Amino acid sequence: MEEIKFNQIGVSFKGSGSYVPDQILTNQKISQKVDTSDEWIKSRTGISERRISNLKENVTEMGYVAALNAIKMANWDIETIDLIILATSTPNDLFGSAPSIQAKLGAENAVAFDLTAACSGFLFSLVTATQYLKGGSFKRAIVIGADQLSSFVDWNDRRSCILFGDGAGALAIEATNLFDNFIGFDMRTDGERGSFLNLPSKNNKDSIVDNIDFLSGGFSSIQMNGQEVYKFAVREVPIILEKLFRTTNFSSDKVDWLILHQANQRILDSVGDRLKISKEKILSNLEKYGNTSAATIPIMMDEAIRDNRIKQNDIIASSGFGAGLSWGAALFKWG
Template sequence: MEGIKLNQIGVSFKGSGSYVPDQILTNQKISQKVDTSDEWIKSRTGIAERRISSSGDNVTEMGYKAAKTAISMANWDIETIDLIILATSTPHDLFGSAPSIQAKLGANNAVAFDLTAACSGFLFALITASQFLKGGSFKRALVIGADQLSSFVDWNDRRSCILFGDGAGALAIEAISEFDNFIGFDMQTDGERGSFLNLPSKNKMDSIIDNVNFLSGGFSPIQMNGQEVYKFAVREVPLILDKLFRKTNISSDEIDWLVLHQANQRILDSVGERLKISRKKILSNLENYGNTSAATIPLMMDEAIRNNKIKQNDIIATSGFGAGLSWGAALIKWG
């Protein structure tokens, strides 16, 4: 299948990059902290180990390193980048970390901002950037997903501490007039179910002066209803992907790869089964990294591209899903 021919602007995918911290936390090491085991974790999640940030491995640094490798693959002049979107829920600076990445890269002509949508963040950011390019506002964009969830995990909660890790990934995308390799997308949000997965603020009442109080800032650890999140994912992700297949007149048989948010191997397998997509086409690396939130999709794509699994003109179905609750899907053609 060739890219869709257009009389308008389309999107081409030019490069990928990723970065993970060096520090490895295995299931065996977690079992020394909480009552669990390597077998129990693997059988329920598929995760064997995850990367944990230490000093220097904040979201800005991880995002910068992932972006740099994506720019290198794209062979871009830094000065030609117009837009940088950082998908993260754990910024190094609550006012935004994308501008710091822009400065570190020396991308002086780029506008940069953060986008927060948790595990759907990268997909939402990729869709947002593609619309800017198709609208003619910008020519070249970097889309980065980076999260440092280890800072917000309750390491005494064995239900959640086994799941999360840190990392970053990035894609370099470009406006082009000959074809459009961003084939289609869909996005959904259901705030009624938002309580299933949260990183809520935790405020302490204090006083400025007599009779004038304020709430000091802070956050509680990640709170998750794992059973409800699982049921949500295995139901909604196949539905939104199937809807997108029908909207774009592409069947699941035509897909070369399925790249889902790397949350749980059972979710990946269930979605593949419901869509009748072969396991050979389902890309997974969560065994090595766990759930890195906004980083999972670009981290998986970069690994597959550099291992020559994803090749030029391959059609990729991808879906991000998680807190909000939010979820989305996109069909792209690599190249």
């Protein structure tokens, strides 16, 4: 029988990396700050501790280490990288932190830019990078998810301060004409529900000269309606994944791993139940790191790849969801 040749450009996954700060903020320590307890937090979220950046750490530093680890696993010459996308909502430079990562890596041939979509950011960035690669514009890309949410948490608000932590993760992906391991994706946004989770700017009125007023720059702390975000996630995430399975002619029983944005263990369990995916296939490190926004999916992937849970040719279903409100799903094969 004649061999069927793959004539289109596909995507291959070549490496992963991550970074989390050394500072550990446990539930017990948070209970010294606000009226809560370890049992209360764990029973409602699944979180036991989270990592907090020190005074010298930021999104650039964390993203750089994660990217470098992914490049080392891929065994790439840094000069061969064409594209760097940083998914973040907390850049240490509001004009963009990806160029700083590009410079630290010495990836002088790569174009680098930030993409902001909060907790959906990494998945949206992964989709964006794969489309550049499949379009033939670039050969090699680094996709980074990094956030420093500790800088924007109200540490006196016990409803939200228990949820968030800092960290970074990255994937190295490459164009190939031999096969395509990026099977499919779907993405959605509903700005009408955006007020459920946001980080609004501060509207501090000031004056330049007489009759010329302006609003000075700055941001408030994270604003969140936890009940509404929970209802949104447990409803919309299974729907978008089920739709993706239909359009790609896959079924949930063919999935080796489900990797969701690590927001709340109850959300992960609920989505798994709806899709009839066993708990053994649902990857979670929420207990150790909390919600690191755009970093949750790539940190989880890197841990599972390095401890050999995720193996060559494993099928992974993933979904990111959060502020915007935005959500998306991707189906891909590792390797």
